[in-house]
Amino acid sequence: MxxxxxxxxxxxxxxxxxxxxxxxxxxxxxxxxxxxxxxxxxxxxxxxxxxxxxxxxxxxxxxxxxxxxxxxxxxxxxxxxxxxxxxxxxxxxxxxxxxxxxxLLPTAPAERYETLEWVFFQMAAIGPMFGQVGFFHKFAGREYEDKRPLERYVAESKRLLGVLETRLAGRDWIMGDAYTIADVATLGWVRNLIGFYGAGDLVDYGALKNVPAWLERGLARPAVQRGLELPKRP
The missing domain is CATH 3.40.30.10 (Glutaredoxin)
Structure with a gap:
């Protein structure tokens, strides 16, 4: 053992x-x-x-x-x-x-690096920006009288969703036909932004077409449904 x-x-x-x-x-x-x-x-x-x-x-x-x-x-x-x-x-x-x-990661060098750039896009941009929206809209930051931080992060999150919306035009997944770690990295953050954070209206999520369809496809995957609940809370 x-x-x-x-x-x-x-x-x-x-x-x-x-x-x-x-x-x-x-x-x-x-x-x-x-x-x-x-x-x-x-x-x-x-x-x-x-x-x-x-x-x-x-x-x-x-x-x-x-x-x-x-x-x-x-x-x-x-x-x-x-x-x-x-x-x-x-x-x-x-x-x-x-x-x-x-x-979930292409082996061909060009496709591999393209997948990684979208993983890093989530890590460097989507995660930090969406998280700040959550803080200033749902958590302690909502009590701040100065709303400029919230406005700044909402505007940047809308922009990032626009980047993702454009990328997903004509694609089922971020890399096209192949579901990859780029999707795995990003699904939970988009779900949280419009769900747990309740920021869908703030970022005009309803005006998007490709991102909601992609999120729906992702959330329909049995492995995603299981993974979203793990580790189980005591």
């Missing part, structure tokens, strides 16, 4: 199945990227719910795995060369899992 005792995080969240990939996460837009990916590729894994409401990402055990104190993070007991691998940052994890399994 694989020994993961060298990883301090396993002392707080013990591995019941140490031969499986260990996922430390919760169902946020960043967290579900990895749970959706794992459901899509069918790689056996053990999910551990990390309660950010209880500041569990700032415990010494979690910080030993991700010094940035953010979910998701993984330990793959069967990493490169057969040695365990610890990894954080959702985009890096998606690329790693795609390359490990040969799934």
């Amino acid at each position: 694989t020994d993961l005792s060298a990883f301090a995080i396993t002392r707080r969240w013990p591995a019941q199945h140490p031969d499986r990939l260990q996922l430390y996460s919760l169902p946020t837009p960043n967290g579900v990227k990895v749970s959706i990916m794992l459901e899509e590729i069918g790689l056996p894994y053990e999910p551990h719910f990390i309660d950010i409401g209880q500041n569990e990402t700032w415990t010494p055990e979690f910080l030993s795995l991700n010094p940035n104190g953010k979910i998701p993070a993984i330990i793959d007991p069967d990493g490169p060369g057969g040695a365990p691998l610890a990894l954080f940052e959702s985009g890096a994890i998606l690329v790693y899992l795609a390359e490990k399994t040969g799934k």
Whole structure:
């Protein structure tokens, strides 16, 4: 049996199945990227719910795995060369899992890099901007008298949705016919923006055609439906 005792995080969240990939996460837009990916590729894994409401990402055990104190993070007991691998940052994890399994990332160099640019587009733009809309529209920021931050992030989120709308014209998925990690990375954030954040009207989501159709296709996938609920809340 694989020994993961060298990883301090396993002392707080013990591995019941140490031969499986260990996922430390919760169902946020960043967290579900990895749970959706794992459901899509069918790689056996053990999910551990990390309660950010209880500041569990700032415990010494979690910080030993991700010094940035953010979910998701993984330990793959069967990493490169057969040695365990610890990894954080959702985009890096998606690329790693795609390359490990040969799934959801084209192998042809041009298509591979094109897919990666859209993953980085989500990481650098869609995630941070949509998250700021959530903060200033739904959470503590809504109490701020100065509405300029909200207006700024709403305007930028509308622009980014426009970029995605144009990209999806005539395409089922971001890369065309092929569903890839670019879609996996982005679906949860668009869903959250118009759902949990309740910002659909703010960003004129109803005026879009291609993005809503793409989101509907994505949410209809059984693996996406499962991944959106994992790890299960206690």
